Amino acid sequence: MNKIITVFVCIFWMTLPLQAQIDPSLLKDPTAHSKKDLLNMDAIYDRPFVTNKKAPVSLGGYVEANWQHIGTDGISDGHQLQFRRMTLFVASSISKRIKFLSEIEFEPADKEIAIEFAAVDMEFNELFNLRGGMIINPIGAFNQNHDGPKWEFTDRPISSVAMLPATWSNAGFGIYGKKYNKNWMIGYEIYASSGFDNSIIENTENKTFLPAAKKNTERFEELPSGTPLYTTKVAIRHSKIGEIGLSYMGGIYNKWQDDGLVIDEKRSIHVFALDFNTTLPKTNTFITTECAWVNVDVPKTYSEQFGNKQFGGFLDIVQPVVKRTIAGWKDAVINIAVRMEYVDWNKGQFIDTGSNIGDHLWSIMPAVSFRPNSQSVLRLNYRIQKQTDVLGNPPSNTAGFNFGLSTYF
């Protein structure tokens, strides 16, 4: 795999005329590019920035705060007022064809200030750009396109945060490119990065849990397995039909040697994701969906509590119902929306009984959102959720309201 990538990189390097440019407008004015020309993988640059002509940097960011009142089986958490996060983007065009973007996230509840993305892009050709630094692995679409104000729901999709690791970033290098042809557009990304560790099967969630690896900040310094995590994505968009993305992320996840001594077998992880989004022409209905399959090599001698196969996904349907001046806001929009989600953390059967292993969840969340402008949203969600434990016992029922505010600034 290593070799293939190296060869691939070299061929690109040598054969491409080094002439294309990064479109600087992406950094300056998000409206300059029609949304239709953008792929999910462009989302990290497709953000509103403020630029002062004299200053070398552009700034941006978003905040998310919400109120929630949710209960499970008669036990309510009561009123919860939450400041989820504030994220700051700092971007700069170092030269016409070199730019830098960083995304810094403050999550007070986790006492966390985390760099989510901090990468330098060098452009050689439309089809060949180099990116290095702290990158966001392009698995699925949500990981790259996760900004609060873009969504009609205060919570991130469960499959994206509790099966896949949302905002999963790593130290890494990669190449990406894009090609347009009339209504068509195709883009790709390939990265080698740091990645997972034993925590995905050794964690207090009592299940195979990829997001557990996010806690390991040493990954920006040292790869537990000594081999990179490879992530690759291909996306195709037709301006009338929509965008479809296929992505893969995989590698060896465990620390199998220490100080030159072999301490375990090499164990691999493979993640496949499929994402799709479109806007129906007549009704303007926006549909976005993503699903992912996770395969983890869990030692046979470990507990079946930790699954080796997972599946999960979500489907959002957003229908604008009013678009006019509301309360003095021009072109304000009211949407109704619904999100349907499903996650199975442990697919398969118990060895002893052959009966299905539980550990799954589904949820439906109707929503109303009000967008005074395209960069801000007020949203009200009602979640209905059923979660089944690993033994397949009667599910626990969760339901309640969520009201949130999110805006770019």
Add this chain to the structure above:
Amino acid sequence: MNHRSTFVCSIVAFTVLLIISCDKFEPEAPADDSLLDGPVNGLTYEQNRQFLAGDIAFNDEIFTPATGLGPIFVATSCGSCHAGDGKGTPFTTLVRFGQTDSTGNKYLHLGGPQLQNRAIPGFQTEAIPQGASSSKFTPPANTGLGFLELVSDEDILAISDPDDRNGDGISGVPSYGYLPEFITPNSNALVKNGKYIHRFGKKAAAYNLLHQTVNAYNQDIGITSTFTPHDVYSGHTIDPEVSDKTVRDVVFYLQTLKAPIPRSKGNGNFETGKALFTQINCSGCHTPQLQTGYSPVSALSNKTIYPFTDMLLHDMGAELDDGYTEGFAKTSEWRTPPLWGLGLSPNSQGGQYFLMHDGRAKSIEEAIMMHGGEANQSKDKFKQLKESEKSAIIQFLKSL
């Protein structure tokens, strides 16, 4: 009023409405009698706090290799095997091996008495040594155990009948055993040749809930404590991996879990079933009513309870004899399990029944038909009952 204020007013009104009524949009609590977990009524604030600490340690504290799991183990937390404090399934069933009589376990040097059939990455699991007999143990429910712990030795002795003086074919014996060093016997304990009456576990080989808890940490999860400092894998003493406080909190949690609440309402067969249960002498072992002694926790002190167990060992016949035992019990002897909460078993067994010590019975009727030995007469009487009478007994048992 212009548009803007109408809009703002309706938002404000809607929000207020939502805030006032949001409880109504949340799932209702399942009825108290449909749940096994939850504390006894009447705990003080302080006791509630300790209960909660124990609850968290029991249900939420998942051990990982970093916090001491294993290296060989059976499960990662108490709650993994005792979901909702109910009975377990074949997946949470464990295996013990290596002892056939009162001379003790002959396979301690080969990993006995418990098979740790799982291991953290990089380690090998145990296997049952050749020639060792074994038995499977499916987790029992954990509710109401604090009450059972408080039944006096005297009361237990009073219902025992080793020589079957009353001639009903039932000759229950208390399980006598030596105490591990970390256990202080109750002040009212009866001693016989240095041995004390044990009452917990399927072979009644554990003296009290501390004994059971400490062994569970060690044998089920591979966690050492100051009580059992030996690592299951190496056999060497290592640093404690769970604190004394946590162990005590868990014990308190187990002690103060409520007793299952009978669901006899609307069950027309309850009284009929109950009468038949006594008539065919199921009650000869499954003693309907017991009394607790004094406890500093007033919610447990001097209470009448309905557990349907005598906490005695009974010879259950060849079919249930796995050729393995613990303490001073015979291989064919099992301690009568409490029947309270029986009807709620499927809620923690993945929607089905796995009854008897190893979960071999898939229904209550099957469980009854597997009774042998001292319970033969009782079983035969059950077989002779009319279908409607059998079903009345089963309905009665389901509502316990």
